[in-house]
Amino acid sequence: MSEVPEELKIKQKFPNWYDWIEPIKQEDIKPGFASYIALPKQVNSEFFKMPFGDVERDVFSEDWKLPENWKEILLDAFKETLEKNRAFKVFMDICVRCGACADKCHYYIGTGDPKNMPVMRAETIRTVYRYYFTKAGRIFGKWAGARPLDENVIKEWYYYLFQCSLCRRCSLFCPYGIDTAEVAWWGRRMLSRIGLNQRFMCISIEASSRTGNHLGLYAGGMAGSIEQGLSELKDITGFELHTYINKPGADVLFVAPSADYFATPHWYVMLGYLLLFNELEERYGITVTWSTYASEGGNFGTFHSYEAAQLLNSKIYKEAERLGVKFIIGGECGHMWRDKHQFINTMNNLPKNPEWKKFWDDPDLGQLSDKLKGINLGEFISGEHGWIHVLELVAALIRHKKIDIDPSRNDHWVATYHDPCNVARGMGMLEEPRYVLRNVMNKFYDMPEHCIREKTYCCGAGGGILAEELMELRMRGVMPRMMALRYVVKKFGVNIMLTPCAIDKAQFPVAVEYWKIPVEIGGPMEMVGNALVLTSFGEKPEDRKYDLRGTPIRGEE
Amino acid sequence: MSDALYVFYILPYVAFAIFVVGTIYRVINWARSAVPLKIPTTAGQQPTFKFIKRTWLDKIDSPSNKWWAFVRMLFEVFLFRSLFRNTRYYIEKGGKNVDARWLWLFAVLFHYSLLIIVLRHLRFFTNPVPNFVKTIEYLDGVLGVAIVPPLLMTGVIALIALAFLWGRRILLAKERCISLPSDHLILFFMAVILVSGLLMRYIVKIDLTYVKMFALSIVKFTPPSPEVLANLHPLFLVHFTFVCITIAYIPFSKVMHFAGIWFSPTRNMPNDNRMRRHVNPWDPNPEVPILAREGITVAGVTYKSKKLDWETYYEMYKDQLDEIAEKNYTLKAEEF
Ligand code: SF4
Ligand code: SF4
Numbered sequence: 001m002s003e004v005p006e007e008l009k010i011k012q013k014f015p016n017w018y019d020w021i022e023p024i025k026q027e028d029i030k031p032g033f034a035s036y037i038a039l040p041k042q043v044n045s046e047f048f049k050m051p052f053g054d055v056e057r058d059v060f061s062e063d064w065k066l067p068e069n070w071k072e073i074l075l076d077a078f079k080e081t082l083e084k085n086r087a088f089k090v091f092m093d094i095c096v097r098c099g100a101c102a103d104k105c106h107y108y109i110g111t112g113d114p115k116n117m118p119v120m121r122a123e124t125i126r127t128v129y130r131y132y133f134t135k136a137g138r139i140f141g142k143w144a145g146a147r148p149l150d151e152n153v154i155k156e157w158y159y160y161l162f163q164c165s166l167c168r169r170c171s172l173f174c175p176y177g178i179d180t181a182e183v184a185w186w187g188r189r190m191l192s193r194i195g196l197n198q199r200f201m202c203i204s205i206e207a208s209s210r211t212g213n214h215l216g217l218y219a220g221g222m223a224g225s226i227e228q229g230l231s232e233l234k235d236i237t238g239f240e241l242h243t244y245i246n247k248p249g250a251d252v253l254f255v256a257p258s259a260d261y262f263a264t265p266h267w268y269v270m271l272g273y274l275l276l277f278n279e280l281e282e283r284y285g286i287t288v289t290w291s292t293y294a295s296e297g298g299n300f301g302t303f304h305s306y307e308a309a310q311l312l313n314s315k316i317y318k319e320a321e322r323l324g325v326k327f328i329i330g331g332e333c334g335h336m337w338r339d340k341h342q343f344i345n346t347m348n349n350l351p352k353n354p355e356w357k358k359f360w361d362d363p364d365l366g367q368l369s370d371k372l373k374g375i376n377l378g379e380f381i382s383g384e385h386g387w388i389h390v391l392e393l394v395a396a397l398i399r400h401k402k403i404d405i406d407p408s409r410n411d412h413w414v415a416t417y418h419d420p421c422n423v424a425r426g427m428g429m430l431e432e433p434r435y436v437l438r439n440v441m442n443k444f445y446d447m448p449e450h451c452i453r454e455k456t457y458c459c460g461a462g463g464g465i466l467a468e469e470l471m472e473l474r475m476r477g478v479m480p481r482m483m484a485l486r487y488v489v490k491k492f493g494v495n496i497m498l499t500p501c502a503i504d505k506a507q508f509p510v511a512v513e514y515w516k517i518p519v520e521i522g523g524p525m526e527m528v529g530n531a532l533v534l535t536s537f538g539e540k541p542e543d544r545k546y547d548l549r550g551t552p553i554r555g556e557e
Numbered sequence: 558m559s560d561a562l563y564v565f566y567i568l569p570y571v572a573f574a575i576f577v578v579g580t581i582y583r584v585i586n587w588a589r590s591a592v593p594l595k596i597p598t599t600a601g602q603q604p605t606f607k608f609i610k611r612t613w614l615d616k617i618d619s620p621s622n623k624w625w626a627f628v629r630m631l632f633e634v635f636l637f638r639s640l641f642r643n644t645r646y647y648i649e650k651g652g653k654n655v656d657a658r659w660l661w662l663f664a665v666l667f668h669y670s671l672l673i674i675v676l677r678h679l680r681f682f683t684n685p686v687p688n689f690v691k692t693i694e695y696l697d698g699v700l701g702v703a704i705v706p707p708l709l710m711t712g713v714i715a716l717i718a719l720a721f722l723w724g725r726r727i728l729l730a731k732e733r734c735i736s737l738p739s740d741h742l743i744l745f746f747m748a749v750i751l752v753s754g755l756l757m758r759y760i761v762k763i764d765l766t767y768v769k770m771f772a773l774s775i776v777k778f779t780p781p782s783p784e785v786l787a788n789l790h791p792l793f794l795v796h797f798t799f800v801c802i803t804i805a806y807i808p809f810s811k812v813m814h815f816a817g818i819w820f821s822p823t824r825n826m827p828n829d830n831r832m833r834r835h836v837n838p839w840d841p842n843p844e845v846p847i848l849a850r851e852g853i854t855v856a857g858v859t860y861k862s863k864k865l866d867w868e869t870y871y872e873m874y875k876d877q878l879d880e881i882a883e884k885n886y887t888l889k890a891e892e893f
Contacts, residue, residue, distance in 0.1 A: 010648060012648065012730075014730040014731060014733065014734040015734060016733065016734060017734075017735075017736065017737050017738070020734070046862070046863045047862055047863050047865060048848075048862050049848075049852075049860045049861060049862045050853070050860060051853060051855040051856075051858070051860050052855075053860075067856070069856060072856070073855055073856055076855075077855075082590060083589075083590055083591065084590070084591050084593060084839055085590060085591065085592075085593055086587060086588075086590035086591060086592045086820060086822060087592070087596065087821070087822040087823070088590075089586075089587060089590045090587055090590075090817050090820045090821055090822075091821075093583070093587075093811075093813060093817055094811060094813060094814040094817030094818065094821075095811065095814075096740070096811045096814055097735045097736060097737065097740055097811075098640075098660070098664075099731055099732045099735055100639075100640060100643055100660065102731055102735065103644075103645060103646035103731070104644075104646075109646055109648070112648075114734055114735075117731070117735065119735050120735060123735070134809075135809070136809055143738050144737075144738075144739060145737040145738070145739060168598055168823075171598045171823050172598055172600055172639065172642065173639055173640075173642055173643060174639060175633070175637055175639045175640045175664075175818075176639075176814055176817065176818045176821050176824075177598060177633070177639065177818070177821040177822075177823035177824035178821070178823075179596070179598060179823045182596065182823075193853070193855050209862065209865060210865065212865070212870065218874055218877055219874050219877040219878050219881060220874075220877035220880065220881075223877075223881055223888055224891075226888050227888050227889065227890065227891045228891065230888060230889060230890040230891075231890040231891045233890070234890040240889065240890060241889075241890065242887055242888060242889045242890075243887075243888050244886050244887055244888070245881055245886055245887075245888055246878070246881055246882070246886050247886035247887075248886070289886065292874075292877075292878070292881070293867055293870050306593060306594075306847075307846070307847045307848050307853065308848070310840075310843065310846040310847060310848070311846045311847075311848045311849065311862060314843070314845075314846040315865065318866065318867065319867070322867055341830050341831065342594060342595060342596055342830050343594060345830070345831075345834045345835075346593070346594055346595065346834065346835045346836065346837050347837070347840070347843055347846075348843050349842065349843060349844055350834070375606075379604075379605070379606050379607055380603070380604045380605050380606065380621075380831060380832065381831045381832070382831065382832050382833070384831075384832070384833060384834040385830065385831040385832070385834065387831065392605065392606070395606065395609070396606050396608075399606070399608045424599070425598050425599055425600070426596075426598075426599065427599060427603060427828075428599030428600075428601060428602055428603030428604075428619040428828055429603055429605075430601070430602050430603075431602050431605070431609045431610070432605060432609060435609060450644060450654045451654075454599065454600045454601060454618070455642070
């Protein structure tokens with residue numbers, strides 16, 4: 001881990017255009033902010049092969065070992081990007097540099113580095129666009145805000161495009177909807193054509209393309225981990241629970257981010273899923289299966305390029321078809337839901353199994369069990385997609401009184417909710433988690449209005465920034481969220497921040513320790529798991545003595 | 558000498574031609590690029606189960622179909638919806654977000670004043686002047702009747718707003734930093750046009766009869782007499798020239814945002830990804846992922862990734878997968 005100083009100074013600098021149009025130099029690339037470049041074993045692997053990935057590169061050395069004709073290749077990629085993505089092209093042309101996006105980026109707020117303003121992050125690319133693709137740029141050069149490519153420009157791209165978490169907060173405030181995340185994402189794609197890939201995300205992309213999940217877990221490991229979870233649940237609830245994995249003929253496929261199988265506090269969310277599925281099976285006969293092949297809900301490919309994203313998410317519909325399921329439930333994860341809401345059904349063909357087709361003709365859960373009649377997924381989902389978020393499902397189950405809930409089991413928690421960027425701005429699931437939380441617990445408070453719902457601040461670690469070597473950037477980027485959190489901790493005595501996002505759950509525990517805020521981190525499904533009364537197993541509300549963390553529920557008596 | 562003045566008669570045609578051709582070229586150019594993904598920025602509660610309430614704003618900001626997406630566009634284009642969220646972050650005030658919708662206000666004032674001013678100018682190009690133009694001018698002048706000629710609000714408002722929008726680019730550090738010369742250039746054009754126009758009307762009070770004759774000759778495609786040209790006031794010629802330059806400059810500049818915004822996928826696409834599949838025109842049948850299908854070709858070399866389909870996966874991890882199958886795909890609490 002790179003050392004983060006005890007005290008962070010935010011030095012704001014405001015160079016004029018004449019100065020900043022000059023690219024940064026090697027000595028400006030600082031540890032704590034610069035991502036390591038991917039190694040051959042990640043990007044020259046059999047399952048994930050990127051151009052010029054066979055060379056080891058060091059971000060801190062003067063020589064980045066670019067391929068000989070890198071300029072030509074990059075310009076070709078640039079041209080291709082302009083043709084392949086209208087958003088990118090339009091965003092190159094219509095920014096008026098009004099600055100509305102500038103102070104909306106948590107990295108700019110936390111670092112004060114002018115090139116971390118979204119407008120400037122995009123401008124690092126736009127300046128090159130003007131030089132090669134507009135007449136004015138060619139003729140007037142610098143005075144038209146244009147600059148030619150050289151190695152330092154590439155270094156500047158790499159340095160700043162990988163200081164963006166693709167959170168899209170900037171796009172919310174831009175009067176033209178310019179989405180700097182889109183520019184950064186396709187900019188990264190261009191860099192990948194000349195051998196520059198970020199190491200952290202490529203470790204996971206490679207693992208996922210080879211084993212099915214980011215952690216590189218083998219089938220046996222994943223199954224063992226879930227069994228471990230079932231053992232813990234036996235201790236907590238006293239019931240023999242079970243679950244399915246790779247089961248042909250199951251009703252539903254469940255896909256969660258792989259961190260849920262191992263990491264803490266993700267683990268408690270995993271226990272929550274298991275409780276829910278057991279109750280659903282016992283009560284309604286619904287069989288939910290996990291898959292070791294489609295064992296990853298997250299998709300670090302979405303941080304890299306269209307193609308990498310597709311490589312990873314291509315397994316899931318295939319697995320749904322192989323197993324013959326009717327629909328897919330997705331677990332708690334942020335960028336996963338950008339992928340699963342906006343990308344997956346464009347990047348892949350849909351399952352063709354008859355069960356799927358039949359279910360989606362009239363997607364009422366009554367098809368699975370008469371007692372569930374009335375919960376109709378067709379209100380907002382069709383067979384052209386087929387995914388429902390586990391929290392949407394829980395909200396509907398609560399609303400229709402299909403599961404029994406005892407919110408008082410969560411009385412030892414005072415919670416607030418962090419909207420994951422992608423769930424908020426890439427999907428729009430704002431109210432469902434709150435609906436669930438208000439029902440499964442009694443003490444729930446939102447953070448101030450300017451930093452929740454669609455205006456939510458990023459955790460500072462999305463988009464591939466969760467890397468250890470970026471610790472200082474992460475601790476700076478998370479600052480706005482921490483300030484808001486501190487406010488509700490002081491005001492309402494909040495002791496847990498819940499977030500349905502695997503990256504948040506990895507970033508926040510480190511962040512609250514660094515920022516010295518006494519709160520726990522968890523996910524909404526953990527609270528659901530606590531409150532869920534396993535009525536069909538004969539459980540009474542007061543039977544549960546411990547929550548999923550093993551803490552006594554009703555205090556020491 | 559008077560012959561040379563015919564330059565001013567030619568100028569608007571040239572400017573207009575550049576504007577039209579340029580704008581069409583830009584728009585076609587955008588339209589020709591593919592839209593690979595449906596990527597609206599969802600700025601409100603998504604369409605969902607009926608029991609979750611969606612306000613009318615949610616319906617606009619997170620549109621559930623093309624119609625609502627169109628409404629969202631109208632809100633964006635005519636009411637500057639996104640700018641209406643604007644805040645400013647003050648690090649020196651302990652990281653407070655302060656409402657900064659003055660930017661919205663001045664942007665609205667500026668753009669709408671300009672629109673009205675342009676409409677008002679129709680009175681030079683029409684004979685008789687249509688009633689709606691007269692009405693606009695009347696309404697515009699109600700507050701300033703005490704002054705002769707009546708002080709038209711929009712001219713003044715536009716000037717103030719312009720001073721404001723330029724002022725922030727000069728005085729505020731962040732905005733100064735991000736401003737390029739071209740950002741100042743267009744503001745400079747606007748300033749010359751506005752100031753010369755106001756001077757003509759209120760201070761110099763030039764004779765407008767010749768101006769009107771000149772304007773009519775342009776729309777009627779009949780060259781004006783040398784007399785008309787000779788009597789055009791120099792201040793008018795400055796005003797006129799800069800208007801033409803600006804019009805011709807538009808297609809090359811960021812002013813194209815007026816057209817570009819209609820093409821912005823984060824705003825013009827509905828949030829109905831889970832209802833209707835979007836097809837990527839350059840990847841319409843993605844049975845196999847691109848990287849495993851054709852790979853990436855760079856400088857003549859193709860880089861292809863091996864595909865991890867179920868069969869490959871099964872071969873690789875056969876033992877473990879068979880073990881799972883033996884348990885009848887069921888996991889239970891471990892026995893210790
Ligand atoms: S808000 Fe939009 S138009 Fe304004 S500077 Fe940012 S990206 Fe450019
Ligand atoms: S997407 Fe997020 S991190 Fe990236 S520039 Fe925009 S606000 Fe900053």
